[in-house]
Amino acid sequence: MSKAFNTAACFLLLLCSITATAQQATLAAGGDASGSGGTVSYSVGQVAYTTVSGSSARLSQGVQQAYEIYSVGIEDWAAGMLMNVFPNPTTDQVTLEVAGSHPLPIAYRLTDTHGRLIGSETITTSQTLIDMRHCAEATYFLTVTVADRQVQTFKIVKN
Numbered sequence: 001m002s003k004a005f006n007t008a009a010c011f012l013l014l015l016c017s018i019t020a021t022a023q024q025a026t027l028a029a030g031g032d033a034s035g036s037g038g039t040v041s042y043s044v045g046q047v048a049y050t051t052v053s054g055s056s057a058r059l060s061q062g063v064q065q066a067y068e069i070y071s072v073g074i075e076d077w078a079a080g081m082l083m084n085v086f087p088n089p090t091t092d093q094v095t096l097e098v099a100g101s102h103p104l105p106i107a108y109r110l111t112d113t114h115g116r117l118i119g120s121e122t123i124t125t126s127q128t129l130i131d132m133r134h135c136a137e138a139t140y141f142l143t144v145t146v147a148d149r150q151v152q153t154f155k156i157v158k159n
Contacts, residue, residue: 007092083098107123
């Protein structure tokens, strides 16, 4: 027999004896954990699962635990409000636009980065002009409140 035939036969024999396994799921995360009782590999995000039972334990592999996120005691009372501040950055004034359904009263507070109050006003229309000509070139915060509850804060840059 030729040397090329022997090499090809060995390669074919080697190829047939290899067992390949593939990943069965796309996983979000995973790792290995070990302790005095043994070692386990785990994954997060596996959809398929199997159950293995033994004399002293039962293991469900790949089971995703369901969880629910919800808030307790906090009402989403400002969900229907849409707010916008423009132009930002500004040189002399900004317009605060409030749209959608909202409870009354609505107000704003303009503060500097140190928390000092620059101006405040109750909002009575859907668009309110806020004069910033007297303000120095800096960053300011415009906080909108509804019934004394903070709803949204805008960062305004004065040039």
